[in-house]
Amino acid sequence: MIDPNPRGEVWVFAEQEDEHLSDTSLELCGKARELADRLGVQVGAVLAGWNVRELSYRLIAHGVDQVYHVHDTRLEYYRTLPYARVLCRMISKHKPQIVMYGATPLGRDLAPRVASEMRAGLTADCTDLQIGRYTDPRTKTVYDNLLMQIRPAFGGNIIATIINFDRWPQMATVREGVMRLGEGDPKRTGQIIDEKIAFNDFDQAVKLIERHREGRKVNLKGARIIVAGGGGVGSKDNFKLVHELAGVLGGAVGASRAAVDSGFIGKEHQIGQTGTTVRPALYVACGISGAVQHRAGMEESAKIIAINWDKDAPIFGVAHYGIVGDLNKIIPTLIKAIRERG
């Protein structure tokens, strides 16, 4: 751990794979910029890999001031131990006050290993981060400018705010898609600092033998319009209604977990706490009750249309337009109305 260091930078772990930065890393850069401006400090990013120096410019465009870049063949593919070594060394050397990771499978493998070695706090899967004040109820000590790490807990039934006032850096993994992905300003300038890391034998203990990537087949995060079906759609066959509506709207198809679990559609379409978090311009929820775990993944949508025959379904609590009735009648009517609009 490092001692509280209020002049320390706000850091982002720049996750990259096959020379592509993850969207989440860029989302985090925007958030880091906002937090750092609030604190009056700079933004740093740790970029590790092999031949990825070029990616620094994108990080800088998205708000980073200093890129700590580590170029090493042993970092070509992500492996926990060498990456953890990089982070621990960099944190000990530069003493950032905040370190953020995407709550991706990679980030959630790496961050706890780093936190344990640093004996620092780590909050998982945050959906919001703010700067705030905290008074210790026992000692009455007041801590200003702490990182408020906000996350759902208990299966999404409560929202907890977590703080870490003494064993820094303050670290969090942040859920994908919840921070806004900015445009980036290619004219922004920043510094690239090349760092060397000494690895030991243990860092090489796990070898990558074979690797297979599928790429995302469904692009829910990039979709402007999403039509999602839930348990109320009733069958895999009937799910064609949802596909058809998405088709006429030019949107992507999403689903609740009930629909996925019932085999109506593949897991990669799931939206919510354990699926993808989306914020499209329009979200149409068909036969979805609106359980808190589902809402967590879609309630930030700009416009929400809810179709449900139960007028008390919680989905109406987040909807802008609510249609109470049988989706089997309403969806065909919608499709007809959209086709005719032109």
Next chain:
Amino acid sequence: MGYDSIVCVKQVPDTSNITGEAMKADGTVNRAALPAVFNPDDLHALEAALQVRDRFGGSVTVLTMGPPAACEVLRECLYRGADRVIILSDRRAAASDTLATSYILSQAVRKLARYDLVFCGRQAIDGDTAQVGPQLAEKLGISQVTYYEQLVDLSGRTIRVRRNVGNGWEIVEGRLPMLLTVLDTANEARPAAAKRVMRYKRARAPMELGAELAKAMPDAAPGQKEAEQARRLEPLKAKGLCIEQWDLDDIDADLQWCGVTGSPTKVHRVQSIVLTKEGFTAIAPTEEGIRGMIRDLIVDHTLG
């Protein structure tokens, strides 16, 4: 020969069925009102360990940290085939965050000394953090492989596993000892075996007996309960039905790293989720109503 495995399991409140009664007025969760269950991913961790033992020989020891009631999940492990179960229970461990928890577990694993593999579920449904596994591996100074889905090969001290990383998979190779966090897609967890249920349903930890006696003999004279507890424990021990119970002293834990003092993260505030009922525009389920809505959406540029 064979491989000795340690499985870390947790009893958790069933968060999938949270109802109104489970929330207290101050917005916190009333754990007592929720049914306690075996953390789903941990069942798959246990299964993965049992499969290694069934194929290569060796042993499966299960470790849980929690209140006396958590012995229930240990009995579940015995029903499914665990060789040895241990509960780690100590009030001084309360309010541990993931870092403190992993420290405490690491001390318990160290006390077990001989092990080749440590299995954890990927995450627990009460916190969904997935942090304890990797942190435990670091504390033990061993390598970790998260998102374990399949054992590809195990021979001598070398292990190959396939892990699922969401957008694909990879096969990695490492040397034992190693910690694995197991996905629910890794296997089909075996059910309890009827014979083992018959045998182990009477298994108890000393503190469970203590709690039962405290209820049964509220007016007992000093020393009487303890004597009765010792008397009941004897036959259990003789039959191998006494669940081992450790506290922080048994595992030489440094209290500085346990409980509240050992936890860098503190809960500042909790809010229960209340629906923001701002109201929505009700659309009649008719052609007319729906046409009107589509027009609105075109006017405000939601639809092109």
